[in-house]
Amino acid sequence: MSKVRQILDMNAFDATQGGTGAVARRLANLGAASVLFYREPIEMVSAKGAWMVARDGTRYLDFYNNVPSVGHSHPAVVEAVSRQIAVLNTNTRYIVEVVDAYLEALKDKLPAALSNVVMTCSGSEANDLALRVARAASGAQGIIVTETAYHGNTALVTEASPSALRRGTLPPHVVTVPAPSRAAFGEDIAGGFRAAVEAAMAELQGRGLGTAAFLADSIFSSDGIFADPAGFLRPAVEAVQAAGGLYIADEVQPGFGRTGDAFWGFARHGIAPDIVTMGKPMGNGFPMAGMAARPDHLAAFCEDVGYFNTFGGNPVAAAAGLAVLQVIAEEGLQENARTVGAHLRAGLEAVAADAPQVAAVRGAGLFTGVDLCSPDTPDIPDAAVTVRIIDAMRDAGVLIGAAGRYGATLKVRPPLCLNRDEADRFINAFANATRTTL
Amino acid sequence: MSKVRQILDMNAFDATQGGTGAVARRLANLGAASVLFYREPIEMVSAKGAWMVARDGTRYLDFYNNVPSVGHSHPAVVEAVSRQIAVLNTNTRYIVEVVDAYLEALKDKLPAALSNVVMTCSGSEANDLALRVARAASGAQGIIVTETAYHGNTALVTEASPSALRRGTLPPHVVTVPAPSRAAFGEDIAGGFRAAVEAAMAELQGRGLGTAAFLADSIFSSDGIFADPAGFLRPAVEAVQAAGGLYIADEVQPGFGRTGDAFWGFARHGIAPDIVTMGKPMGNGFPMAGMAARPDHLAAFCEDVGYFNTFGGNPVAAAAGLAVLQVIAEEGLQENARTVGAHLRAGLEAVAADAPQVAAVRGAGLFTGVDLCSPDTPDIPDAAVTVRIIDAMRDAGVLIGAAGRYGATLKVRPPLCLNRDEADRFINAFANATRTTL
Structure with a gap:
């Protein structure tokens, strides 16, 4: 198994463990081709702009899905x-x-x-x-x-x-x-x-x-x-x-x-x-x-x-x-990607200064990578830390995924219509996640 | 070039000849991947049920496109x-x-x-x-x-x-x-x-x-x-x-x-x-x-x-x-395919009895093949006859294409919502085409 595959699988629902309710239903339908995200998958019912809404009423800020680029349900x-x-x-x-x-x-x-x-x-x-x-x-x-x-x-x-x-x-x-x-x-x-x-x-x-x-x-x-x-x-x-x-x-x-x-x-x-x-x-x-x-x-x-x-x-x-x-x-979305993306990266760099798990922040526009590492050893990418951050962000109502050779780079790619308040919400949630998952 | 490819190309617009107006525009956009049908391509503006409507107001009975199977714009x-x-x-x-x-x-x-x-x-x-x-x-x-x-x-x-x-x-x-x-x-x-x-x-x-x-x-x-x-x-x-x-x-x-x-x-x-x-x-x-x-x-x-x-x-x-x-x-479309398909094939077989270019009619439901041949030599498939029939049908307001090893089999596949009147209209158009293209 390639390293990245292994890591992506770490954050995915483990289909070999079976499931209940809606998850069991999905596994019965898609079998080994199931790629449900999160070890406890989310059932979604609607989405608008940068937000997705789950069956249980939770609203998630979507920093993961790069298809609805001009905003969900535009x-x-x-x-x-x-x-x-x-x-x-x-x-x-x-x-x-x-x-x-x-x-x-x-x-x-x-x-x-x-x-x-x-x-x-x-x-x-x-x-x-x-x-x-x-x-x-x-x-x-x-x-x-x-x-x-x-x-x-x-x-x-x-x-x-x-x-x-x-x-x-x-x-x-x-x-x-x-x-x-x-x-x-x-x-x-x-x-x-x-x-x-x-x-x-x-x-x-x-x-x-x-x-x-x-x-x-x-x-x-x-x-x-x-x-x-x-x-x-x-x-x-x-x-x-x-x-x-x-x-x-x-x-x-x-x-x-x-x-x-x-x-x-x-x-x-x-x-x-x-x-x-x-x-x-x-x-x-x-x-x-x-x-x-x-x-x-x-x-x-x-x-x-x-x-x-x-x-x-x-x-x-x-x-x-x-x-x-x-x-x-x-809507000037390319320019919005440039300016809100720069604002977002500046905020993430500020978080990184105080977060020992953050090794690097880089990107262009609204596509940012955040390298995560073992605390105090910034040259060792850490997929386990990444999984914990992704789960903590989910608990805070933010959808985010990972990429990279070691599966230890957060892929930060919200819709291009993202506003500064939403960017700040992500920055705060990420700051909290770095503090609570040490 | 495989035979069937050569034949399908016979009915297609010949992109190497260039074009004017909307055709030239399409060729400039799609280049060698253009697959416009008919030597004089049709510009369509709307479609409903078994019918498509061209820019010039002509209504075409669609016996070609098998995607809008329950009817165009259902x-x-x-x-x-x-x-x-x-x-x-x-x-x-x-x-x-x-x-x-x-x-x-x-x-x-x-x-x-x-x-x-x-x-x-x-x-x-x-x-x-x-x-x-x-x-x-x-x-x-x-x-x-x-x-x-x-x-x-x-x-x-x-x-x-x-x-x-x-x-x-x-x-x-x-x-x-x-x-x-x-x-x-x-x-x-x-x-x-x-x-x-x-x-x-x-x-x-x-x-x-x-x-x-x-x-x-x-x-x-x-x-x-x-x-x-x-x-x-x-x-x-x-x-x-x-x-x-x-x-x-x-x-x-x-x-x-x-x-x-x-x-x-x-x-x-x-x-x-x-x-x-x-x-x-x-x-x-x-x-x-x-x-x-x-x-x-x-x-x-x-x-x-x-x-x-x-x-x-x-x-x-x-x-x-x-x-x-x-x-x-x-709408009972499978049953409609069975009964209207049988009616259609019976009509086509009746036409075949008087049409020396028709070698065979066969199929199931609303998917019928009609083999065309040189008049009086039913064992020699004839792609040139097929092209003439397809063009005559287009002039009569019916869309139809060809398939088969020799490109000499009409592919008859209307939407499954086809009614008997529409089937009869096809039968009549086909009978006329066989008479006028001898």
Whole structure:
């Protein structure tokens, strides 16, 4: 079992122990694929903005779920979906105006070279397609990912998601590099990371596979959130591109304004991806995702196989996606992510000064990682401490999860509509949790 | 290019020719992944029941799209989605009552042994997961599919979809068998098909891979629709199961009452699938799909990797799925598929008696295949005739597509709410088309 998997499982409900009531019912329905969070799972009944409400009436501040990015049950998205689904829901074999209107609105946010957008249902489907496009465009087979990456759940993408492995090893066409952390590379993250990616390329070359793609989440969500210094990704990406490989920016988590500094995570690094994949927040919960690519790259793939996605790019998804883009613009959510995110990190850094379990606070916009350690030994990540903090936060009415190689990094990612009062509430709850779980 | 791909392309808009207006706009957005239907694509603006309405006001009777199975824009589905999305849309890390209510309603329709249901976003994701579950459960690697099968668009599932290949060959772990047609096996379809599947198993054994799964759409939608004699699948399936392989019933197209005789296509054959996958009509257009499996099989897979699907099993999908099941029951749509389907086939057979281009009419419920041939040579499938018929039907206000090894089988699959008047309208349009396209 990979370390991160083991740790994530520590906070999950243990399905092998059985359950009662609603939990037993869920286990009977989903079996081994149950992934209920918390050792005592929560039954939810409603949600609005940054808040979720449980069956027992408890209100939880949601710092975990990054799908309802413009806020749970946002009225503009609800209205757009309700209006469109009553009129027309079909596929891209026909022309439907709202679909092209959405594709154009999305392309306005993307690098001009990536002018073809293929709509899918999930980020997994988008990454699965992106890897094949990269192989067709490059003529190579190898894939480079970070050591605790997660890119989705299809067969191909699971192979490129070390954090999903419970046992066994990666296939020969996948080579990992360390996450771009100070722990791995010291002060020269850009140089160290480039050298690691170059070594991975040499390894793939030695295996006779070459490098089709460097696939990376531009804020390294599963690896533990590594945002700074902005620009550190550039030398690694340019090395891959210089050798004929493609850089696939997996924006499923950092995209759509979350990092505050830019609409996409890759833009913080001043790099030009060859492919951009996106998902989770794209429809604020309506199942939709997509892949943007250069026309010649997409055409190279389509010479081999036809690609059609029945639900991908349906008019209801397009309406939801348009509403999300409009809300981000009209409510200034990218700027809100930047300012409230900075306020949140400043508060967490103040807590860290007095909390011996907090080793580091870092991030961009409303995506922050908080490294937890054994008290007094800040260089030893501590998953058990992390579990206790997560449970204490839950008791205080705050939803939060963990990531990272050691499962000891809190993933702090509230909706982009978070206000300062809600940020302060999180800071206070975290301060209390650090005091009570020592 | 595979024959079927070539033929489907014949009826599709030729993207290499460019376009004007709305078509040019779409090509600029989707590029080589454009799959617009008709050489002059249609812009749609609304749809209701069995009818779609184009921008120019033309009303089309929809005999092509099998997703809006209970009828386009069905008010019960619209209401269910609109209500749930305004209250709570989250993931299966939490318990939400409507999700388990849906899983249980679905399981009531499934064989009792398949008591774990994993929800996904698309039939492709469901089949991708099913193949991996079959490999984990069987310990083998090989996959058997029919020669013109289509099972989805992920990397793994595309390998098992010969009809998606434009060039290149299938990988060593995929072996095909002919479609269960009289053309391939004469009168003893059950015996011939079993022998073909046994030969494929021997081939996979010889390659050192063994047989993990026989993956088959139980009405063979892409191969040209082969429904009779009911029961013919049983010997082949039992041979696979006796050797330790799994039978995956791909019910993405025949499921949810379409065949009239039963809720699932496999039930017509009196067989017990090891895994059932489902999709398209499940949410009447809301993106959702699923895989039902035995708990021990699912557990075998989950020992190797964790599986979580962000959008799969969200409460809005569950609400849509529940509405679909309720509408099928309350409106008697399975029985309607049986009776109106029989009426439709009787009418088409009457047309066939006078139409030299019609070689055969066959099917079950509201899923009918019509083989088209060169006039006076009924044993030579004719794709060019098929294209002319499809275009003539479009001119008459009827949407219809083609399938089959030669692209010369009309795929007749209207919504299950079709009434007799609408069936008669199709019969008349088809009779006219056969007369005017000679």
